[in-house]
Amino acid sequence: MLCLAITASLASFSTGLWASEPPFSATADTVFDIILDDDPSTFVCLAYEGRGTRQMWDKRQDDEFDLDTFVFSAHFSDMPPFEIVLNPEFETEVAARAEADRYGNRLGQIPLAFRHGIRRLGIHKGDEGFHAGSGKMFVYQDMATRRIGQKRLAESLLHESIHATLDNAYSLSPGWVAAQRQDDAFMTRYAQSRPDREDLAETALFAYALLRHPGRIPPVDSRDILARVPARIAVIRTILDTPPNVPSAPPVPEGCR
Known part of the structure; x- marks a missing residue:
């Protein structure tokens, strides 16, 4: 019932969400190189x-x-x-x-x-x-x-x-929907076309870049992103800053390479 109610809420957004043209088609198609080949890996x-x-x-x-x-x-x-x-x-x-x-x-x-x-x-x-x-x-x-x-x-x-990892907990949550309403804009046309399914995944990469690798997006684009989706960046900041509760990594088995 909660999902149905939130989906209905999304459908009743102000027309600004759809009237404002997103600056990008999809995150994977942007010109920004956010994660570099030599970045640390676990x-x-x-x-x-x-x-x-x-x-x-x-x-x-x-x-x-x-x-x-x-x-x-x-x-x-x-x-x-x-x-x-x-x-x-x-x-x-x-x-x-x-x-x-x-x-x-x-x-x-x-x-x-x-x-x-x-x-x-x-x-x-x-x-x-x-x-x-x-x-x-x-x-x-x-x-x-x-x-x-x-x-x-x-x-x-x-x-x-x-x-x-996050869709079930966040993509239709009241907090995320409220942030969408507050921003009243999307980063990509893909997110705009499916706000209940793709907006979180599409916004996350931009937010991650600004919050963890701010130099990898030019200043003028960074300002535009921050101005466009500040409420959703704040939600993603909280996710990134909250250590997930996961078990420790077990010993690596023999033959692992």
């Missing part, structure tokens, strides 16, 4: 756990399947490990590891406050857009290659980690 290693049946949603077929996946555990210094599972279409452990290796360090560069809810990263071949739900993220090899070429893979993973 990623430690990948351990191969063998083959195992896992459910994987596949955008290419718009359906979910039980697949005999390649299973790795991704270990970090600041949280318990989570699974990285790969579609059997990767064929060999060597090929699956080579693909999984592209994500661990970048995931460890995402702040723990945005990442601690991830339980599984699923990887397919193909060029579909990334997607995520509570605890789970799904990515596609060719799209990841494109994002690496654009220096946007870590930023795209941050967006999906918000869906996996």
